[in-house]
Amino acid sequence: MTENINHEHTEKTCCTPTRGGRKDTLYQQSDNVTQVRAEIDPVDIPGGTSFLGTDAPQILGDGENPMRRKKLKPFRIGATTVSNKYFAEFVAATGYATEAETFGWSFVFWTDIPAQLRYTKGVDGVEWWRRVDGSNWKDICGPSTQEHCWSPDHPVVHVSHNDALAYARWRGGRLPTEAEWEHAARAGQGDVRFPWGERGPDDTEVFPCNIWQGSFPNQNTCADGWRTTAPARSFEPNAFGLFNMIGNVWEWTSDTYKVKSLKKSVRKSLDSMRGFKVLKGGSFLCHRSYCYRYRIAARSGNSPDSTTTHQGFRVVWDF
Template sequence: MDAVSAASGDQDHNGIADIPGGQSFLGTDDPQLPIDAESPLRKTRIKPFRMDRTTVTNARFETFVNATNYVTEPERIGDSFVFKGLLSDDQKNAPQFKSAPWWHAVAGACWHDPFGTGQSPEPDHPVAHVTWHDAKAFAKWAGGRLPSEAEWEHAARGGLADVRFPWGDHEPNDTDFFPCNIWQGQFPDHNTAQDGYFATAPAQSYEPNGYGLYNMVGNVWEWTSQPFKIRSLKKDVMAAHAGKQGFKLLKGGSFLCHASYCYRYRIAARSGTSPDSSTSHQGFRLVYGT
């Protein structure tokens, strides 16, 4: 048992990988969504650290809750955003998010009731409906921390250089190459689920990258430690992100991403949202070390 896990009672996890330090990359010179300030490609040096091989699972988060009696923000607020394709017929009149009407604020939805229907989550799937503040509370208990963007990208590359995905540059498609859990079909109304999953997949699924890390892209977005800062002074970029001060940075994309709509299951892709937000596709994993 890892010393961090043994000390905290954090035993329901899938292991921790050693991530070597050295020169790495951050960003890209081939931005697909320039509005997110994905470029330019920069070289950076990374100290060695350790990282969870998977995102935190429902079983692991339950251990934390049972040990601390922690109550997540969605539980205190009383609702969380659920993707429309996961709603029951009775829930389809739940309030919608105006700029993204496929999200509905569902009463009672939270990490242990992800659809707001009283149905328990799968223990080995990523915990979702957790805010940035919830992830920070878990990290303190588990003896870890959320990664920086540079650490996350370095780990996601798995020892490869300037590549688009954790496995290289081969693009996923809707027919015969499914290296990660993303959308197939026409978003947001028709998901063929050709990869075998309509929503989340088990946290330890698909092939790991070169550092033994699973699902670094797709499945669920991962909270990082950093603010969502825009590395650009271009007026159009700054205008598009007006009002997003205080947002936190997420990496990796999710099961709702598709090249035709949200091409953010790439290593350099990035997104930001408020630290008190929670949805069906936001999770996290921890790193350990200074």
């Protein structure tokens, strides 16, 4: 059984529901930062002039265009998004409670909800997202689902922007800017659409990343081998050695979501998105027919306290 619920923000950005509200919590840096960096295997990214955005936008109103050039300093970035294993270490060391745990619920995609949970609330306009009480980074699909839905090598999900900030600070790092994220994803290839080049994934033959295949949101053929998240270190890395920059999970950045537009409709939607943070990369729920945001220049935004089964993050360190 489902029931629709209205939210403070009526604009539905991509396939990502919004909780609304804000809270900022930061933890102090851990004492073993050097050891942790070695275990996570961060990648050194050269500085220089890079691209941000595109002159061939695919989703008008998202702020993908125009292309800009940005000068960046060298930085280090995680080869993968943060996995459940490493997030569990953070929680064990600090006693941190995620916002999904504090609120007591999070958003779960409708096909992943256990059969015993008969009554859930759907999000108005994107009814495939359900509010599930007791869902969080450990019990991803709902109460008592860790045994079936959780794996140490998969990306941690149900983490808010605030949770990501807390973890990154504890690890001695930070979240990437949007420009840094795109620079790392392009891997020195210039103005390319995807981390591997120009040819996009499809439903039948080309599977370079973990996205949806089939008819969204009702049929996923799982032709790429995964129905939900894949391991954080899976598929072929880009030329810099970074895994899953596209697909798998959306990645939080440090930037505030802004769009320069003269269109009244765009300005109106942005009024409901004040304080939102930029996410990059798309997720396992993206399909070209609905959410063609699994491109380097594509972007989405969500409130800093929102959590879902397809949002994660990776950490950046300064030299």
